[in-house]
Amino acid sequence: MTLIYQINRSKRRRNLAIKVAKGKLEIQAPWHMPEATIRAFVNDKHAWIDKHLQRQRRQLDALAPRLWESGERLRWLGEPMTLKVATATRKSVERYGAELFVTKTARSQAVKEPRLTIISWYKRQAEAWLDDFFATWPEHHGLTPSTWSIGDFTSKWGHCTRKQALKFTWKLWIAPPWVVRNVVIHELCHLKEFNHSKAFWRLVEQLSPDYQAAEAWLRQHGVTVLNADYLDYCDENSD
Template identity: 30%
Template sequence: MSDVILEGDPPISLILRRSARAKRISLRISQLDGRVTLTLPKRVPETEAISFAREKETWIRGHLDARGSDVAVAPGAELPIGGQMHRVVAGAGRRVSFSPGEVCVPGAPARTGRRLEGHLKQIARARLAEASDHYAERLGRSYDRITLRDTRSRWGSCSSDGRLMYSWRLILAPPEVLDYVAAHEVAHLAEMNHSAAFWDGVRRIYGDYAAPRRWLRQHGADLHRYRFSL
């Protein structure tokens, strides 16, 4: 893979990727990080691929504009916590605290993002453990343990030996979305698939999951726009 720049205002970085399986030039824009990947067959010259990208420049810029830019989490930034927007402000004392519409983060401004990330992970672990316990009890099954990661391809997973994994960024989403993901993964303790029986299980322990599932599809990628490490 290599990078080239599509000139313009602003310039766009293109990742060129050759593929033996590709039969034609294709473009993909990641909704998670805004990376633009240009895939081309082995024998196609790079100049032809770049010309293809120039023809699609309006389409590329439209998608990037719709995605929005990344947000560096620092004093003055705004980010969702529990689905509600909070402004990051300097705090006093030693602990991160909340006031209406604000999250107060003490310490050096350069460490604000990392400190808030650590605090949010603690809250996420407690909330996800509470939700997992609740739905496991309703299902009549038990799980082994919970781990948190910053995953990009999935919001959670359940292994065959009962280990649950969640994205800690779920704490940024509305509470009902976090609860739905917990119920979804817990339901896999009984059904390691996405069969009708599995979805019946989710509905039985959670209820109508259509709205939070739709929210994740429409807005979930936005939660990855917030950058806690500068």
């Protein structure tokens, strides 16, 4: 199989790096590195790259592209919800059991609605989840963020700032609850260890013993859960 890839050069980069995302291959390279050197590097990593590309493409092919229409499947904390869309005099969103009912107005832009209404719902629900989580988080752990909030990241689940503020993507709450909890604890541990050192991972393991399974889940499903064109994952070998 011939590998098709894009080269992204940077004057700050010193080494070659591979990025496999959304079923596509990018090579991050130093500014003046010869293309022959890059090509040799890709050929050397061909088997590894092909394995990951094929896995991601299988995941993408197994899901229908997101159209935000009635009948599509959404997820809240891993549980499937069927989307129901209607037109009304005002926008609204309510969850009833395994169904999410969303209304849009006749003037709503087809491209943006009901997507924006649903994303706003996810953000509110995620904020409430975090409020409940931190309300019961043991103080004796000594890990208390200054603030927490919800954003919309495309390539990461959350981050911690040096001002001890935590921020997470709303897409995280598509995942099962044990995975969500692990990500939150992961970022909390950065309040003490602002790195990914051995000391950091020891702290994560102490507070989230199943963190390795959660990290594996995130690596496996990030390609579709973080992808705005899908925002879902296949159930097989996932929970």
